[in-house]
Amino acid sequence: xxxxxxxxxxxxxxxxxxxxxxxxxxxxxxxxxxxxxxxxxxxxxxxxxxxxxxxxxxxxxxxxxxxxxxxxxxxxxxxxxxxxxxxxxxxxxxxxxxxxxxxxxxxxxxxxxxxxxxxxxxxxxxxxxxxxxxxxxxxxxxxxxxxxxxxxxxxxxxxxxxxxxxxxxxxxxxxxxxxxxxxxxxxxxxxxxxxxxxxxxxxxxxxxxxxxxxxxxxxxxxxxxxxxxxxxxxxxxxxxxxxxxxxxxxxxxxxxxxxxxxxxxx
Numbered sequence: 230x231x232x233x234x235x236x237x238x239x240x241x242x243x244x245x246x247x248x249x250x251x252x253x254x255x256x257x258x259x260x261x262x263x264x265x266x267x268x269x270x271x272x273x274x275x276x277x278x279x280x281x282x283x284x285x286x287x288x289x290x291x292x293x294x295x296x297x298x299x300x301x302x303x304x305x306x307x308x309x310x311x312x313x314x315x316x317x318x319x320x321x322x323x324x325x326x327x328x329x330x331x332x333x334x335x336x337x338x339x340x341x342x343x344x345x346x347x348x349x350x351x352x353x354x355x356x357x358x359x360x361x362x363x364x365x366x367x368x369x370x371x372x373x374x375x376x377x378x379x380x381x382x383x384x385x386x387x388x389x390x391x392x393x394x395x396x397x398x399x400x401x402x403x404x405x406x407x408x409x410x411x412x413x414x415x416x417x418x419x420x421x422x423x424x425x426x427x428x429x430x431x432x433x434x435x436x437x438x439x440x441x442x443x444x445x446x447x448x449x450x451x452x453x454x455x456x457x458x459x460x461x462x463x464x465x466x467x468x469x470x471x472x473x474x475x476x477x478x479x480x481x482x483x484x485x486x487x488x489x490x491x492x493x494x495x
Contacts, residue, residue: 248285257293300346
C-alpha cells in the first residue's frame with residue numbers, strides 16, 4: 230500500500246508504503262532549512278507512526294541531493310528580541326527531538342548531503358543513520374549564528390557521537406566528513422552510493438523483526454538514557470508485556486519447525 234501526501238505548504242511530503250512511513254523535507258532550494266511548519270510536520274509523522282498499526286518504520290530524509298537538513302531557517306530567528314526567545318526556541322526544538330526519541334517503531338535518518346544544526350539533532354535522535362559518501366555532519370554555530378545548544382541537545386549529541394567529538398565539532402565549527410563519521414562507533418549504520426537501495430535494505434530488515442522485541446529494546450534504551458540509571462531502570466512492565474504476548478507463545482511453538490513465526494505485535 231502506498232499513501233502519499235504533501236504537507237506544510239508542500240515543504241514536506243509523507244508516504245506510507247510496505248510498512249515504512251517516510252517523511253521527506255522538500256525544500257531543496259533552501260537546502261531543506263526547517264521552518265516551524267516543517268518541525269510540526271515531523272512531530273505529526275511521529276504521532277502517526279505510533280498511532281497507525283500499519284507503520285513499522287519511520288524514515289526521515291531530505292530532497293534534492295544537497296542536504297538532509299541545513300539547520301533551522303534563519304527567518305525563524307528574525308523576531309527574537311531577548312534571551313527569553315532563545316530559551317523558548319531551544320525548548321521547542323528539544324521537544325521535537327524528544328518526540329523522535331519516543332517513537333515506538335524504529336526510526337531512520339537517510340542522509341544525502343549536509344546534515345547540520347537542527348538536522349544533526351534530528352539525525353542523532355533517530356535510532357539508525359544511513360548516509361551517502363558526500364554527506365557531512367556538524368553544528369558550526371560558532372562561525373555562523375553565534376548561538377548555543379540546549380544542555381539536553383548537547384547531551385543527545387554527546388551520547389551519539391561521544392563527548393570529545395561533540396566538543397571538537399562545536400568548538401572548531403568544522404564539519405565531520407563521512408569517512409570520519411563512519412569510524413565513530415554506532416553512528417552510521419552504513420555508507421551507500423544508492424540511498425534508496427540502502428534504505429530499502431535496512432527497512433526490510435527492520436520490518437521483518439518481532440514488533441514487541443523492537444518496541445521493548447527502544448523503550449528500555451530510552452528509559453536508560455532518561456534516568457541515567459543503567460541496569461537499575463525499571464523494566465517489569467516491558468518484560469511482562471513481551472513474555473506474555475501471543476507473539477512470544479507462537480514463536481516458541483514454531484521454533485525448530487519449518488514454520489517461521491508470524492508477528493502480530495500482540
